[in-house]
Amino acid sequence: xxxxxxxxxxxxxxxxxxxxxxxxxxxxxxxxxxxxxxxxxxxxxxxxxxxxxxxxxxxxxxxxxxxxxxxxxxxxxxxxxxxxxxxxxxxxxxxxxxxxxxxxxxxxxxxxxxxxxxxxxxxxxxxxxxxxxxxxxxxxxxxxxxxxxxxxxxxxxxxxxxxxxxxxxxxxxxxxxxxxxxxxxxxxxxxxxxxxxxxxxxxxxxxxxxxxxxxxxxxxxxxxxxxxxxxxxxxxxxxxxxxxxxxxxxxxxxxxxxxxxxxxxxxxxxxxxxxxxxxxxxxxxxxxxxxxxxxxxxxxxxxxxxxxxxxxxxxxxxxxxxxxxxxxxxxxxxxxxxxxxxxxxxxxxxxxxxxxxxxxxxxxxxxxxxxxxxxxxxxxxxxxxxxxxxxxxxxxxxxxxxxxxxxxxxxxxxxxxxxx
Numbered sequence: 001x002x003x004x005x006x007x008x009x010x011x012x013x014x015x016x017x018x019x020x021x022x023x024x025x026x027x028x029x030x031x032x033x034x035x036x037x038x039x040x041x042x043x044x045x046x047x048x049x050x051x052x053x054x055x056x057x058x059x060x061x062x063x064x065x066x067x068x069x070x071x072x073x074x075x076x077x078x079x080x081x082x083x084x085x086x087x088x089x090x091x092x093x094x095x096x097x098x099x100x101x102x103x104x105x106x107x108x109x110x111x112x113x114x115x116x117x118x119x120x121x122x123x124x125x126x127x128x129x130x131x132x133x134x135x136x137x138x139x140x141x142x143x144x145x146x147x148x149x150x151x152x153x154x155x156x157x158x159x160x161x162x163x164x165x166x167x168x169x170x171x172x173x174x175x176x177x178x179x180x181x182x183x184x185x186x187x188x189x190x191x192x193x194x195x196x197x198x199x200x201x202x203x204x205x206x207x208x209x210x211x212x213x214x215x216x217x218x219x220x221x222x223x224x225x226x227x228x229x230x231x232x233x234x235x236x237x238x239x240x241x242x243x244x245x246x247x248x249x250x251x252x253x254x255x256x257x258x259x260x261x262x263x264x265x266x267x268x269x270x271x272x273x274x275x276x277x278x279x280x281x282x283x284x285x286x287x288x289x290x291x292x293x294x295x296x297x298x299x300x301x302x303x304x305x306x307x308x309x310x311x312x313x314x315x316x317x318x319x320x321x322x323x324x325x326x327x328x329x330x331x332x333x334x335x336x337x338x339x340x341x342x343x344x345x346x347x348x349x350x351x352x353x354x355x356x357x358x359x360x361x362x363x364x365x366x367x368x369x370x371x372x373x374x375x376x377x378x379x380x381x382x383x384x385x386x387x388x389x390x391x392x393x394x395x396x397x398x399x400x401x402x403x404x405x406x407x408x409x410x411x412x413x414x415x416x417x418x419x420x
Contacts, residue, residue: 005395007378008035010280010388011127011148018398032149046361046403050371058404061372065331065355066416068369072329072353074305075100078318081282082336082359083406084383084395088284088291090410091333096304097417101327103318104292105335106285107300108342109246111313112255113278114289114299120262123275125241126389130277131155136237139175140261141198141247142279145182151279152186172237174230176201189230194221196252201227202260206267209235235271245279246341280388282336283377287386325350332364333357334374334406357406374406381405 005014017029049061069075075098080088088104095102107114130137137156144151156171173187176198184190193201197220204219208231216224234240242265248257261276268274280286289299296302296309301317303310321327323345330351332338339346339362346363356368359376375381380401384394 001396001398004398005378005385005393006031006035007283007376007385007395009148009283010285011151011154012283012385012387012393013150013154014393020399030150034149046359046373047371048373050368052369058372061370062409062412062416064370065372066413066420068329068353068355069098069331069413069417070420072098072100072327074321074327074329076318076321076327076330076351077102077333078105078322078330079333079335079338079358080104080288081106081280081285081334081341082377083284083334084377084381084385085284085287085291086383087333087405087407087410088288089295090407090414092292092295092302094331094410094414094417095302096307096309097414099304099307101301101303101305101312101316101318101321102292103301103321104285104288105318105338105341106280106282106288107313107317108319108345109249110278110280110285110289111300111317112249113258115313116255116258116262120259120266122262123265123269124277124389125275126391127151127155127277127387128391129239130241133239134241135170136172136233136240137174138240138242139173139177139183139187140242140244141177142243142245143177143181143183144243144279145186147245147281148279152183172233174233189226191222191226191230197221198248198251198257199253199260202257202264205231205234206260206264209264209268209271234268234274237272237274240268240272240274242274242276243279244276250343277389281340284385285336286388286390287384287392290386290390319345322351323348325352327351329353329355331355331357332368333410334359334377335362335364337362339363357409359403359406372409373403374409375401375403377405381407383407 002017004016004018006016016031048055049058077091077095081104174189175184175187176191178195200220265274292299298311301312303312354368355370356364357372359374378395379398382395382397
């Protein structure tokens with residue numbers, strides 16, 4: 001198959017050629033090593049449906065799932081970052097039917113960005129614009145060389161093809177991080193900032209571009225003269241982009257960091273063209289948000305307990321309901337790399353009744369009362385997703401899977417609940 005869309009991260013590379021060999025996937029061209037390794041591991045050796053670690057048929061697992069959801073007093077539907085937009089839409093329908101809460105597993109780190117963007121606005125662009133127009137790229141507390149291997153080679157410093165209006169040599173890469181990273185080593189400038197010092201550095205850059213430069217030795221662990229140099233590059237660029245990931249929003253001053261970032265970009269747009277993009281590991285973290293927004297008006301953390309959608313961005317997010325044991329039953333659907341999204345919070349989950357519908361063996365399998373394996377999007381099932389920059393992409397399935405898709409499982413659950 002040519003032009004296959006790789007479903008392993010937010011880049012959703014759509015120029016990959018693949019073949020099969022003895023029932024497994026073999027990526028033959030344009031795929032990164034991470035994609036080749038993960039596709040082979042996650043696609044094979046997944047057990048069948050289970051109830052309390054006892055293998056059962058899928059009908060019995062569905063009956064148990066419907067029973068638990070019918071008896072639930074405060075149900076939660078969680079995850080959805082690792083599946084298609086169609087599944088997210090069905091999850092919202094189910095949440096409204098159960099009068100429960102629905103949240104995405106990426107809300108923990110994207111929640112502050114959504115709240116700040118709702119107040120201050122959001123300046124964004126496509127990866128194609130970054131490739132063809134961008135002359136300055138900043139990586140803030142992220143390491144795409146490891147997390148998104150083809151982001152730099154395909155969009156930022158490509159050998160073939162070059163950007164339409166700008167060449168590889170004209171691009172300047174700057175990395176801000178607290179540790180030395182692979183991305184920092186290939187960047188033109190690497191600046192090491194202290195832990196939880198992002199706000200100070202962002203605020204100083206905002207003042208520096210407006211001519212307010214303090215006479216101090218360093219800011220947030222970074223020498224002042226280096227930040228002054230960066231501020232001159234920011235103003236002198238023609239098209240700049242800042243990439244960030246969960247390390248910025250999950251820090252001590254998460255929401256304030258994003259507010260400072262958005263304010264910096266707004267003021268940079270008085271001099272030049274600047275925008276920002278989040279780097280997510282899950283294939284459809286952006287599409288899941290868009291489905292929530294189009295269906296409810298809110299990007300995540302939606303509650304239907306009163307029969308209509310309400311927004312609970314703080315205190316009653318999905319992870320809060322799980323770790324505090326507020327919800328008695330949780331239906332977790334394709335949460336993506338939940339161990340990275342939740343981190344140490346994964347071990348603090350108190351909800352006793354967990355129904356896991358997933359295409360991979362995540363750490364949640366050991367906690368699940370019911371486990372239903374499903375076909376992996378882009379391999380055994382198909383559907384629409386969105387790239388990290390919001391560009392819609394359709395995932396074509398590679399072959400016929402013996403497992404149903406998570407969308408089909410949700411449709412069956414909804415049908416049985418309505419019939420009961």
